[in-house]
Structure formats: C-alpha cells, structure tokens
Amino acid sequence: MKRYIVILFTALSFFGCKDFLEPENVQELTESSFWQNEDDARKALVAAYGSLQSHTGSKWTFFEQLYISVTWKADDILNAPTDYGKSIADFTNGTDDGAIASFWKANYTGLSYANQIIEKVPGIEIMSDEDKATFVAEAKFLRALYNFNLLVAFENIPLITETPKSPEDFYVSQAEPAAVWTQIEEDLVAAKAALPQTREGDDIGRATSWTAASYLGKVYLFQEKFDVAANELTNVVDNGPYDLLPSYADNFNGAGENGVESVFEIQWSANRANGNDERHPFNFEVTPGALGGWELYYPSDWLLSEMMTDQTSTAELSDRVYSSVFFDDANSEMLDVYSGIPVAYSDVKDALAHTKYFKKYTGEFDKDYYNGINIHLMRFADVLLMQAEALNEQSASNTDAAIAIVNRVRNRSNAADIPAGSMTQAELRQQIRHHERPVELSMEYTIRWFDLYRWAKGSAAPEKISEVMAAHNKPFAENYVDGKHDIFPIPLEEINKNDNLTQNDGF
Known part of the structure; x- marks a missing residue:
C-alpha cells in the first residue's frame, strides 16, 4: 500500500x-473537497x-x-557502547x-x-x-x-x-x-x-477479521482474562488461515512476507519508483562492521545463553538459533551488507568488535543496500505461544495441552519436544516467559518489552522487572526503579502544551 x-x-x-464572497481555491485540499x-x-x-x-x-x-x-529497554537486547539510545537502555531517560x-x-x-x-x-x-x-x-x-x-x-x-x-x-x-x-x-x-476474512491482490497486508481476532485474544491475555483469551486464540488457531512457515528463516528474509504465518506486518518496500522510499536500514543496524554494518545493538548475553539450550533431539542447536543470531559456531554465517554473500563466523571472527549479532531482517536488499523486508507486529508463532500461555494460566489441568502447543512452535525449528507431564504449571509458565517467547520472538518490535510490562502488572505470578533485569544480567539493571521505569513518562512537550495532563509517577 x-x-x-x-x-x-x-x-x-x-x-x-469564510466570507461567502471569497472564492474557493479549488487547488487547495479542504475538508469539503x-x-x-x-x-x-x-x-x-x-x-x-x-x-x-x-x-x-x-x-x-x-x-x-x-x-x-x-x-532497547528489554533484556534480550544489548545496545552498543555509544550514546545512541543509551538513556533508554540504561534507564536514565528523562x-x-x-x-x-x-x-x-x-x-x-x-x-x-x-x-x-x-x-x-x-x-x-x-x-x-x-x-x-x-x-x-x-x-x-x-x-x-x-x-x-x-x-x-x-x-x-x-x-x-x-x-x-x-x-x-x-x-x-x-x-x-x-x-x-x-x-x-x-x-x-x-x-x-x-472486516473480510481474506485479502487479495494489492490489498494483501491489510487487516482482516482474523487479524482483529488475534489482537483481541492478545488484549484479553494482557488483562489476564484467561478464559476468553484462550477461547479467542484457540478459535484463531483452529479455524483461521494461519500456519507456521516450514522455514523459520523465511519470516525474516522476505520469502514469507504476508504469507501463511503473517498475522500483521508493517509494510515496507524496496520499490523506489516515482520518488518513493519505504526501505529500512535493519540490515545495517545489526550487521557487524566487518561485514559492512553499523552494529548498533546486539543480542544480550542472557538471550544467547537461552539460545544455547534450544537444541534438537541430537543436541544440536535449533534452526531458530542459527536464523536469529550470528555467533561463534562452525555453522553460523551472515550476509555481507554490500556483496550479499554469506560469510562464515570463523572467517571474520578476528575482525569482529563484538562476539554476537542479530541477523533477523538482514536478507534480500536492493541495489542501494537498504532492504524492504516487512517488519512483524504479530505472527502465528506468537499466537500459538499466547494460546499456550492462556490455557496454562486458565488451569493447571491444561498444562499438557499447552506443552503440545509449545512443541508445535519448537518442532518447526527442529527443537526437541518438551515431554508431556514433565512440567508443572509454574514451570511451563517460566519456560514460556523466559525461553520460548524470547528465543522465538527476539528483537521483534514491541514484543519482549510489552511482555515484561504485562507480567509485572498482572496478578498471575507477577514479576518485578528490576528482578528480571538483575537475574538476566541486563547492564545498568541497578538503575531500574519498579513502577517508574515500567512505563514511559508523558513527553515533556505534551505536558508543556496541555495543562490537563499529569506526569507519570517518578518523572
């Protein structure tokens, strides 16, 4: 679009x-025209x-x-040691x-x-x-x-x-x-x-009734309305048009755009006809300098440690690990920004400024190097994990059913099954919160930080974000003040313009 x-x-x-004698300027766009x-x-x-x-x-x-x-506030991301985004990442923003x-x-x-x-x-x-x-x-x-x-x-x-x-x-x-x-x-x-159930032609990517139903389930989940959340999300899973792409990587290289796993995406394009420019620079942002990038942020140490436990039944790392991060491993490779040729980690290891990098959204790009890959707001894997979470929170008797749903997401990336009966409700809760969701959905827009917010604000096993940050070794976790940093301040310019706005506590 x-x-x-x-x-x-x-x-x-x-x-x-306007004076009725004043002629209307037909060249000017007005509410009446x-x-x-x-x-x-x-x-x-x-x-x-x-x-x-x-x-x-x-x-x-x-x-x-x-x-x-x-x-950048979340525990899955580590910003580069520059002033770029620093105050948000270290919880000192005003x-x-x-x-x-x-x-x-x-x-x-x-x-x-x-x-x-x-x-x-x-x-x-x-x-x-x-x-x-x-x-x-x-x-x-x-x-x-x-x-x-x-x-x-x-x-x-x-x-x-x-x-x-x-x-x-x-x-x-x-x-x-x-x-x-x-x-x-x-x-x-x-x-x-x-809304219509499907979109075709030039309208692909616009919201459908299934998009709205998926978000409705998410909104119920955020309010801990677990019964209706489970029902809404289960209806989407059982009757909607979605499925997991066979290849996890195709979510981030352009091959799966607006495809079977897409619930809703921000539409971007490398088409620059007629002065249009809707590319984005994610490939530059995450790629190491040794491969032509700017490396402005990285996977956190905690996230990589979780990924190292995401293994197949033969103790190899899952596909979603290799598709999400570039790290010190014989099978890890990443595209050079300018040549578009995959480069093995071992070939550039000595030239790297950091030990690990994200590689999502670094796939195909245009001749001017920025890419037009759509950015996910929700994909079907997220819907499945929300469904599993809602069912597990609804009742401990649903835990095995929830495990089966989690396994569906894991299996797509060849991660080994979690055996039925191997986890309690509380254990699966932690598995979903601090392994499945961050490993599957790392660095995806609005996902991890919004998750941390809802688990802090909820009544079902609430978690203080300061404690999560400390446990996951987030740099500057000591600056985090629960309550204050859980939300943003109302922007100062809005406060200055509108006396009816009240600033959030702590700012």
Missing part, C-alpha cells in the same frame, strides 16, 4: 466562517496505516526512535527523550487518522454501504492497535475517540486505563465482525 499525505482535517473547523469517494477514503486509510512506520514518513524515525523506544516523544506522536497521529475515517466515511455518498462498513471497521482496528501501544507504553493516556471540534477539545485529560482497555476491546470486536 503506497503512502499518501492527508491533512489533519480537524484544524479546518477553526477556519469555517475531500471525503468525496472511495479513493479519498482509501488515501485516508493508507495514511492511518502509514503511522505504523512513523509520523514523519522517515525510515530513520522508525528505527532511530520508534523501534529503539520499545525494544521526560524530554525524543524517541519516547516520537512513539507518542506516531501512535496518536495514526489514531487521529482513524478517527477521521470513522466519522467521515459514513457520509460519503459515492460508496456502497458494505465498503463503508469495511473501511470503518479497518479504522477501528487501527485505532485499537494505536491505543494498545500507547496504553502499554504510557499507561495513563487521553482516550480520544472523536476529532476535535473546538480549540478546547485539544486540551484533553487522561482516562482511567480500564476505560481505554474497554474501548480497545469494543473496537476489535467491531473490526472482527465487519
């Missing part, structure tokens, strides 16, 4: 009392999707700010951090576009009622996703479901988190009911 720039039409309401047909609605919808990349339209904003903000502000802006920008679609599309005359309902449902899905990101990242946020109609409407107060969760659920239920 190509990106379009859409005006924030809410501002137009402040200039509506837009929202005329399905093409206008589609442009607005693409803009709403576009905020998943960033609010600025820049690949650099996505990586250097959005991605860093909600991944209220004026640009990455945190960008995460706020990107999500609220996308949410604003979604609200406009929900309000304006029903009034378009040259559009079928069925198409109107689908566009509105899609916007509700996106609004739910943006609200979810904001709620988990900041916890105390304004709940905005309408476009502002007056200057006073911009000065919103924060809502109770419970009210935001309710709105997220309502939007996902509506999206699930009205």
Whole structure:
C-alpha cells in the first residue's frame, strides 16, 4: 500500500466562517473537497496505516526512535557502547527523550487518522454501504492497535475517540486505563465482525477479521482474562488461515512476507519508483562492521545463553538459533551488507568488535543496500505461544495441552519436544516467559518489552522487572526503579502544551 499525505482535517473547523464572497481555491485540499469517494477514503486509510512506520514518513524515525523506544529497554537486547539510545537502555531517560516523544506522536497521529475515517466515511455518498462498513471497521482496528501501544507504553493516556471540534477539545485529560482497555476491546470486536476474512491482490497486508481476532485474544491475555483469551486464540488457531512457515528463516528474509504465518506486518518496500522510499536500514543496524554494518545493538548475553539450550533431539542447536543470531559456531554465517554473500563466523571472527549479532531482517536488499523486508507486529508463532500461555494460566489441568502447543512452535525449528507431564504449571509458565517467547520472538518490535510490562502488572505470578533485569544480567539493571521505569513518562512537550495532563509517577 503506497503512502499518501492527508491533512489533519480537524484544524479546518477553526477556519469555517469564510466570507461567502471569497472564492474557493479549488487547488487547495479542504475538508469539503475531500471525503468525496472511495479513493479519498482509501488515501485516508493508507495514511492511518502509514503511522505504523512513523509520523514523519522517515525510515530513520522508525528505527532511530520508534523501534529503539520499545525494544532497547528489554533484556534480550544489548545496545552498543555509544550514546545512541543509551538513556533508554540504561534507564536514565528523562521526560524530554525524543524517541519516547516520537512513539507518542506516531501512535496518536495514526489514531487521529482513524478517527477521521470513522466519522467521515459514513457520509460519503459515492460508496456502497458494505465498503463503508469495511473501511470503518479497518479504522477501528487501527485505532485499537494505536491505543494498545500507547496504553502499554504510557499507561495513563487521553482516550480520544472523536476529532476535535473546538480549540478546547485539544486540551484533553487522561482516562482511567480500564476505560481505554474497554474501548480497545469494543473496537476489535467491531473490526472482527465487519472486516473480510481474506485479502487479495494489492490489498494483501491489510487487516482482516482474523487479524482483529488475534489482537483481541492478545488484549484479553494482557488483562489476564484467561478464559476468553484462550477461547479467542484457540478459535484463531483452529479455524483461521494461519500456519507456521516450514522455514523459520523465511519470516525474516522476505520469502514469507504476508504469507501463511503473517498475522500483521508493517509494510515496507524496496520499490523506489516515482520518488518513493519505504526501505529500512535493519540490515545495517545489526550487521557487524566487518561485514559492512553499523552494529548498533546486539543480542544480550542472557538471550544467547537461552539460545544455547534450544537444541534438537541430537543436541544440536535449533534452526531458530542459527536464523536469529550470528555467533561463534562452525555453522553460523551472515550476509555481507554490500556483496550479499554469506560469510562464515570463523572467517571474520578476528575482525569482529563484538562476539554476537542479530541477523533477523538482514536478507534480500536492493541495489542501494537498504532492504524492504516487512517488519512483524504479530505472527502465528506468537499466537500459538499466547494460546499456550492462556490455557496454562486458565488451569493447571491444561498444562499438557499447552506443552503440545509449545512443541508445535519448537518442532518447526527442529527443537526437541518438551515431554508431556514433565512440567508443572509454574514451570511451563517460566519456560514460556523466559525461553520460548524470547528465543522465538527476539528483537521483534514491541514484543519482549510489552511482555515484561504485562507480567509485572498482572496478578498471575507477577514479576518485578528490576528482578528480571538483575537475574538476566541486563547492564545498568541497578538503575531500574519498579513502577517508574515500567512505563514511559508523558513527553515533556505534551505536558508543556496541555495543562490537563499529569506526569507519570517518578518523572
């Protein structure tokens, strides 16, 4: 889906009392000249999707700010010894951090576009009622996703479901988190009911009813509504269109884009026709300098130690280990950024500045070296692991059934089965939390940090993040203050502009 720039039409309401003698500038896009047909609605919808990349339209904003903000805090990532992202990674950030502000802006920008679609599309005359309902449902899905990101990242946020109609409407107060969760659920239920089950042609990658159902299960899980979470996720697993790709690596090299394992992805492209540029620099970010990269962050020591226990029945390392990290092993190799040729670890070992590197999203790239591989927000392996977790938390009698689901994910990568009856409910809980999910989903956008948040905030075996960080030898774990660092501060620029916002505790 190509990106379009859409005006924030809410501002137009402040200039509506134009003198009737003043001729209308037909070259200027206005609220009255837009929202005329399905093409206008589609442009607005693409803009709403576009905020998943960033609010600025820049690949650099996505990586250097959005991605860093909600991944580098976690225990699976170690940032390079530079000032790049340092304050987030070592828990010393203040209220004026640009990455945190960008995460706020990107999500609220996308949410604003979604609200406009929900309000304006029903009034378009040259559009079928069925198409109107689908566009509105899609916007509700996106609004739910943006609200979810904001709620988990900041916890105390304004709940905005309408476009502002007056200057006073911009000065919103924060809502109770419970009210935001309710709105997220309502939007996902509506999206699930009205979205199509499949997409074809140019629409592949847009949300479907199964996408909404998968996120609804996730939202229930985050609230520890284990019964309904288990039911929703089981329905997706049993009746949805998803499956695991035969090759784990194909999730990250472009071969499996929008394929059978994809629940929802941020769409990127190496196509640069007509001045378009939707590539991203992940291959440079993670690749060692010896192979032409910038090596801005690495797998943590704890993550690699967990991966070293992820073995086949013959005590070899699993496929997901070799596909996720580049490390000191005879079978480990990684692409050179400029030649695209795989290089064995042993061939560059002496030239490496670090001992281990991520290799996800370092596959095919265009002639200008940045790549256009889509970035996952949710894939079917995640759905399976959430289903297993929900069933295990629902009842200890479900533990063996949950083990079988975990084994389905493990088997795809040739990791050995966990024997039935070999784990208690508590043991499987720890296996899912601190082995299966981080090993399967390492460095994937919003996954690990959001997991740590929900386990800290929940009542089912809560875990203080400071203790997890210390146990997993996260650098600067001693700086972590439970409660304070579990969420981000409200960006200082937002506090300065809106007296009705209250800063989160500790900042």
